[in-house]
Amino acid sequence: MLRDISQAQQILWAVNIVAGVFLLVLLAVHKNYRTYAAFSIYVFLNLILGVLAFLVYRRWGFLSNLSWSISWGMQALVLCARGLAIMEVCKHLLSHYRGVWALAWRILLGSASLVMLYAGLAARHGLGFVLPKAERALELAIAVVIVGVFVFLRYYEVEAKREDRSLALGFCLYSCFGVLNNTVLERFLDSYVALWNFLGMLAFLASMLLWTWALCKPKTEGSPKETLLPYGVYQTLAPQFNLRLRLLNEQLVQFWKTEATRN
Amino acid sequence: MNLTLILFFGFVALLLLALGWALRKPRNARNLPTDPHALEEGQRHVDYLPQIRQALAAADYDFLSKRVSRGALQRVRRDRRGIALAYLSALRGDFQNLLCMASVIAVLSPEVAAAHEFERLRLTTKFAWQYQMIRWKLMAGFAPLPQLDGLSALVSGLSVRMEAALKELGERAALTAELASPMNRGGLSAV
Numbered sequence: 056m057l058r059d060i061s062q063a064q065q066i067l068w069a070v071n072i073v074a075g076v077f078l079l080v081l082l083a084v085h086k087n088y089r090t091y092a093a094f095s096i097y098v099f100l101n102l103i104l105g106v107l108a109f110l111v112y113r114r115w116g117f118l119s120n121l122s123w124s125i126s127w128g129m130q131a132l133v134l135c136a137r138g139l140a141i142m143e144v145c146k147h148l149l150s151h152y153r154g155v156w157a158l159a160w161r162i163l164l165g166s167a168s169l170v171m172l173y174a175g176l177a178a179r180h181g182l183g184f185v186l187p188k189a190e191r192a193l194e195l196a197i198a199v200v201i202v203g204v205f206v207f208l209r210y211y212e213v214e215a216k217r218e219d220r221s222l223a224l225g226f227c228l229y230s231c232f233g234v235l236n237n238t239v240l241e242r243f244l245d246s247y248v249a250l251w252n253f254l255g256m257l258a259f260l261a262s263m264l265l266w267t268w269a270l271c272k273p274k275t276e277g278s279p280k281e282t283l284l285p286y287g288v289y290q291t292l293a294p295q296f297n298l299r300l301r302l303l304n305e306q307l308v309q310f311w312k313t314e315a316t317r318n
Numbered sequence: 319m320n321l322t323l324i325l326f327f328g329f330v331a332l333l334l335l336a337l338g339w340a341l342r343k344p345r346n347a348r349n350l351p352t353d354p355h356a357l358e359e360g361q362r363h364v365d366y367l368p369q370i371r372q373a374l375a376a377a378d379y380d381f382l383s384k385r386v387s388r389g390a391l392q393r394v395r396r397d398r399r400g401i402a403l404a405y406l407s408a409l410r411g412d413f414q415n416l417l418c419m420a421s422v423i424a425v426l427s428p429e430v431a432a433a434h435e436f437e438r439l440r441l442t443t444k445f446a447w448q449y450q451m452i453r454w455k456l457m458a459g460f461a462p463l464p465q466l467d468g469l470s471a472l473v474s475g476l477s478v479r480m481e482a483a484l485k486e487l488g489e490r491a492a493l494t495a496e497l498a499s500p501m502n503r504g505g506l507s508a509v
Contacts, residue, residue, distance in 0.1 A: 191326070195330075202336050284426045284427050284428070296419075300442070
């Protein structure tokens, strides 16, 4: 009996499953599973676990301890798959530029660790709601990593394929929403649980629609692989660029000081 | 309101702002150089410096103030400010072209040094801040217009020295060909 889950949630559940199946079919038909193997596994796993969760809730009810434990265990599995899918998308976005990618992944990993620490410190003390708190920290780290990749793309003026951008955007928005949803859950506890689940499903549906839209369109043709410069060029030029820029800035500072004195 | 709520909502808001900035197309993307010779083109603004200096000269303004009406003088002042702002903006364009080259070299390099990249980021941020300060001062009418002279000398010097640095490289020809391909597209594309 699904006495604890409202009619709307059940409908949304069904819609999510249909959307997941459609996305999987799309991945198979367009042979995108070759390019996005980890993403395809994530969607597949999510679909299977969604059906399993539905059966668990149907058997033991939405608010039982057993359902809670099983669903969080499955959630951990989904999070791992999501992590891999996100890593794959990030690699698609930046890894063609070896030097920048080598710098980017270190910074992003460092940022993710710091953000998880922040999330741990910012969370209320105590062992209550440990799993939602841990999930929130991971979601926040995921969002930071994806935003970081987009910032790198913008800073280096690198154009990425539309599909990769849309997949990353879907993950990012879902993670942002997950953080907010879990924060509100921590604040309002039991009174928010049903709505928390409903909104989480709604956010995931929105992400799936974005991914479906991205993968529905014909594949963006990539340009031929960029030829990298010889090893010594960057090492020779970068310090010179920085020296000129520093000189320019120093003179600007002097200019500014002159102005300040005059006024 | 709960502190946890503020901390997390605030953080997400900052993230979304950063995402919005990163997804927005650069306003001046169309003005990016289409080939490495754009460096020379960048110096065109400096070529007009003597005329601009003359137009902005204090002596010129004093001469006018004795001969024309107050209204006409104000109009001249407004026009001069417009010219100064346009010139400042053009100089920033030159500066950005040079930065664009630095970015292209970093993107196309098999190895980049974090120290150099962070330094460039810091310098770029600093320049942007200083530029905005000077611009606001100009717009508010606080900055004496001929002071722009210093800025233009800096940028023209930068262009010349950068070009010289490039010339020093033995593989200059190969490098130029390499650089021309991504810059012609006004951006780089992932495969």
